[in-house]
Amino acid sequence: xxxxxxxxxxxxxxxxxxxxxxxxxxxxxxxxxxxxxxxxxxxxxxxxxxxxxxxxxxxxxxxxxxxxxxxxxxxxxxxxxxxxxxxxxxxxxxxxxxxxxxxxxxxxxxxxxx
Amino acid sequence: xxxxxxxxxxxxxxxxxxxxxxxxxxxxxxxxxxxxxxxxxxxxxxxxxxxxxxxxxxxxxxxxxxxxxxxxxxxxxxxxxxxxxxxxxxxxxxxxxxxxxxxxxxxxxxxx
Numbered sequence: 001x002x003x004x005x006x007x008x009x010x011x012x013x014x015x016x017x018x019x020x021x022x023x024x025x026x027x028x029x030x031x032x033x034x035x036x037x038x039x040x041x042x043x044x045x046x047x048x049x050x051x052x053x054x055x056x057x058x059x060x061x062x063x064x065x066x067x068x069x070x071x072x073x074x075x076x077x078x079x080x081x082x083x084x085x086x087x088x089x090x091x092x093x094x095x096x097x098x099x100x101x102x103x104x105x106x107x108x109x110x111x112x113x114x
Numbered sequence: 115x116x117x118x119x120x121x122x123x124x125x126x127x128x129x130x131x132x133x134x135x136x137x138x139x140x141x142x143x144x145x146x147x148x149x150x151x152x153x154x155x156x157x158x159x160x161x162x163x164x165x166x167x168x169x170x171x172x173x174x175x176x177x178x179x180x181x182x183x184x185x186x187x188x189x190x191x192x193x194x195x196x197x198x199x200x201x202x203x204x205x206x207x208x209x210x211x212x213x214x215x216x217x218x219x220x221x222x223x224x225x226x
Contacts (some may be wrong), residue, residue, distance in 0.1 A: 009154070032212040044157075044204070044217040051212065090156055099170045100211020102147060104156040 002027045004093050006105035014113045019063075019078040021108045023091030026072060033074045034092040035065055038107075044090070050074060061085070086112045116141045118218040120205050126224045127195060135190045135221050137205030145208045146188040147172070147215065148180065150201040157204060163188055164211060195225040 007022040025031060035047040048059025055067045065076045074091060091105040118139045127133055139146065147162040149172075159172025163182040177199055179191040188207075192199060202222050206215040 006156075034214070043219050044206075044215075046214045049214060094212045096212065099162060099164045099168075100145065101170075101172060102149075102159050102162070102211075102215070103173070104149075104158065106154060106156040 002029070002031075002093065002095050002101070002103055004091050004103050004105040006089075006091050006108045008108050009106065010109045010111065012111040012113065013081045015083055016080050019076070019081045019085065019110065021076040021089050021091075021110065023074045023076065023105055024072055025074065025091070025093050027093060027095055029095045029097065031093045031095055033065075033067060034094070035059065035063070035074075035076050036090045036092055037087050038090065039087045047076070047089070081110075081112045083112050083114065086110055116216070118205055118207055118216050120203075120218040120221050122221060123219065124222050126226065128226055129196055130194050133192050133195060133223075135192075135203060135205075135223070137188045137190065137218060138186050139188075139207040139216070140186065141207060141209075141216065142185065143207035143209055143216075144185070145211045145213075145215075146182065147206045148178070148188070148190045149204045149206065150174065150199075151204060151220075152201050160190070160203075162211070192223075195223075197225050199223065200225050 005024045033050040036044045050067045058064045148160040149157040151157045158174045161180040163169045205218040208215040
């Protein structure tokens with residue numbers, strides 16, 4: 001069965017310190033992987049996507065993620081957190097199963113302390 | 115402006131009263147999808163459409179219907195809503211199924 005696991009439901013960091021949001025996936029197919037962000041009472045916005053061109057993917061607002069096939073992981077990082085990064089982050093997999101099915105992780109809420 | 119629109123944004127209804135949530139995109143995208151978002155569960159895909167007249171089930175299709183008669187529109191139909199369908203619903207579109215998805219603003223549905 002295909003699934004996406006975000007290993008932390010909440011992460012709290014201080015402003016200026018690194019951010020690590022962890023994501024593992026399981027899939028019988030070659031997936032496309034994404035990270036989306038949802039700010040409070042807002043819609044979803046793409047942060048970055050992996051589609052097999054390069055294992056280290058750079059996104060918007062200083063975020064990046066590394067695809068590790070051997071570990072089936074796609075962790076999201078940022079060197080220095082900003083207060084505006086406080087939001088919910090979703091790891092997403094799309095799978096070609098005839099059509100394209102989309103599976104979201106349960107989300108990680110990021111808190112940034114001043 | 116490129117966008118996905120949903121209507122209504124908020125809806126309170128009663129059990130069993132049929133309703134439709136509309137979704138429209140102006141980006142000529144082939145792929146469209148509906149999701150529901152519930153606390154602690156992330157977003158779960160209800161139905162998706164690869165193109166006109168081509169639809170398929172996501173992970174939670176029970177109690178929902180969709181149709182794709184035109185490329186730009188993908189309405190979500192609840193023929194007999196029940197309280198467990200109270201949720202926040204998002205429509206999304208993308209150029210193809212494995213590209214970035216653009217999300218609508220969401221529809222908050224309450225079924226009493």
